[in-house]
Amino acid sequence: MSALEVRDLAVEYQGRRSAVRAVDGISMSIAPGELVAVVGETGSGKTTAALAAIGLLPETAKRVRGSVAVGGRDITGWNRRRLRALHGTEIGLIPQDPTSSLDPLVTVGKQVAEAIRIHRGRHDLTSEVHELLHRVGLSDPERIARSYPHQLSGGQRQRALIAGAIALKPALLVADESTSALDVTMQRRVLDLLDDLRREEGTGILLVTHDLAVAAERANHIVVLQHGTVQDAGPAATILGGGTSAYTRELVASAPALRAPQPRTPIGQREPAGGSEAQAAGIRIRGLEKRFAGAREVLAVRGVDLDVLPGTTHSIVGESGSGKSTIARIVAGLDDASAGSVTVAGMEPSTVAAAAKKREFRRRVQLVYQSPYASLNPSRSIIDTVSEPIFRFGIADRREAKRRAASLLDRMQLPSTLHERRPEELSGGQRQRVAIARALAPQPEVVVLDEPVSALDVSVQAQILDLLDELQRERALTYLFISHDLAVVRQISDAVTVLQHGAVEETGPTERIFTAPQAEYTRRLLEAIPTVDPTLLHH
Incomplete structure (x- = not known):
């Protein structure tokens, strides 16, 4: 008896103009104690297939054909009331976004x-x-x-x-990008927990993920989706070897964790970018502290010193709760420091209270938030979302602002067919690309990127990272990059700072941190990165 059996599943979304086929003819089976990973690009139908399998499709979606059985029972035609009795006891769901999935008042x-x-x-x-x-x-x-x-x-x-x-x-657990928000050590701990559930309880797991390294390390079977159809399915070794399709080979080639690292050109040997006025657009932090009051005061950031050279990318890594995002918010001027000094693009965030100074700071320093769900206005089309800062900061009139926004969205792999859509009509990865485009729209000098590619599949992730690098060279942009994905950090960074419990463990050039770490904590982080047998990879 299978934990999950899906046969010829097809699902459509009713858009404002016509129905869109999101899933078309998907079949898969999960045995008790087995983990099946579903991978593919953003918008490939991964989450839709998972939600359809457990009867949790949104109101705008409907199953048009196919069958679903859980624990040997056909639940294809069950209504929400009957399905509710299964949720929690026989079916568990770990949704993709914790911000929108938890009640803020409870x-x-x-x-x-x-x-x-x-x-x-x-x-x-x-x-x-x-x-x-x-x-x-x-x-x-x-x-x-x-x-x-x-x-x-x-x-x-x-x-x-x-x-x-x-x-x-539950006998069946659906994990929709369940580790995408976690640092590598917590990711390993959670994946180990899922393995314990499989082994001890016989739980069948459907893992929706864009992380091919995680899928390869943990899954018994991998299903590759594109445009709602199955491109490949088989054991992890088969998929890593390139599977049977060109699309699978492209995915494997795009995954940062599956590629040999390509060291960046040393800063002093690069062609100068932008103008000399941009050379002041670095970040300098001295003795930074941040305390949060409450029943028990928490010192979230303690004595941090940090220098980000103009026109470079400096990454901050560390476990969840280490203070990474707190530093990002202080640098972006959204939180005040409790002690210490911060200078960004020649301005001090703590002294920009005056409206004119605050406006100038907001144009020169932009933040890409971790959650694309919470950071976009649900009532605005994406073309309006990206064009508005261009117009509001006086960079161009409304017509020219829309033209520039359209060009930027196109560079983000968001074609004109999507420009009039609202955030709810986009996938999580598409929303994140809109958020990045909006941050770049007013032509900032410093961009703080808080987990900017955590919601993106590997092929789009590679495109966005290449685009960020290209824009940095064009505009002499300075990036403060917050991430738990160490493979991405190694690819994009000039320097890395490792945080633990709000304090700096070590800092230095990227390759030195990865190849000769000085701190034991850094070594533990690196050891937790998912590992894949290199002999399995397609060459």
Whole structure:
């Protein structure tokens, strides 16, 4: 008996003009204790196929043919009320985005306990919730349970979602990009937990991911989707070898973790970019501290010194909660430092309170947020989202602003057919590309990128990283790059700073950090990167 059996599944979305076929003829099977990974580009139908398999399609989507069986029972025609009885007990879902999946008005502990209460009745679940939070790698489960989602980092919120999904030990677990928001050490811990569930409980797992290295390391079977159809399916070794399609070979070739690192040209040997006025557009941080008040004061950033040379990319890496995003927000002028000094593009964020100075700072320093779901106005078309800052900062009139926005969106691989759509009509990766385009639109000098490619599949990720590098050379842009993806960091960075518990463990040129780390903590991070047997790769 299969944990999941999908046969000839087809799903359509009803758009404003016509129906769009998102999934067309997908078949797959997951045995108890087996992990099947579904990979493919953004918009390939990965998430739609997963949601259709467990009866959680949105109102705008409908199954047009095919069948789905869970645990040997055909649930194809079941309504939401019947399906609700299966969710939590027999089917668990770890959704893609923790920001939109957690109720901001309810503590994390109550949300983790919700499924247990629904199926077991009301009783004290405090110790059970603490154990679940501890199991997913949250070291202070009592505090986490009392916290509201906005008080946690993105990775902590993601692990809380995982705790809720596994609470009742479902026979089938659907993990939709469940580790994309996690640093490498937490990713390994969560993947190990999923392996434990497979081994101890016989849980069948459907893993939707754009990370081919994770799929290759953990999956029994990989399904490759493109435009809603299956391009390849087979054991991991077969897919890594290039499978049977050109598309699969392109995906494997695009994955940063599966490629040999290409060292960047040393800074002093590069052709000068932009004008001399851009050379002031670096970042200088001295003695930075950030304290968060509460029942117990938290020192999130402690004594950080950091120099980002003009026209270079400096990455900050570290585990979830290490202070990476806090530093990003302070540099971008969205949070105040508790102590220390910060200079960005020749301006101090703490002194730009006056409207004119704040406006100038906002034009010169832009931030790409971690979550594309929360950072885009749902009522605006994407062409308006990107053109608005061009017009508002007085760079061009509305007509020219739209022309420039269209050109930038095209460079982001977002064609004109998408320009009038709103964020809800785009995939997660497409939303993130809009967010990057909006940040680049007012021609900033410094761009703070907080997990900018974490939502992107490997082929689009490679395109965006190449584009960021191209734009940096054209405009002498300075990037502060926050990421948990060490393969991406190695590809794009000139220098790297490693954080732990808000303090700098070590900093230095990228290749030195990766090939000769000085700190034990850095070595542990590097050891946690998913590993793939190089002899399996297609050459």
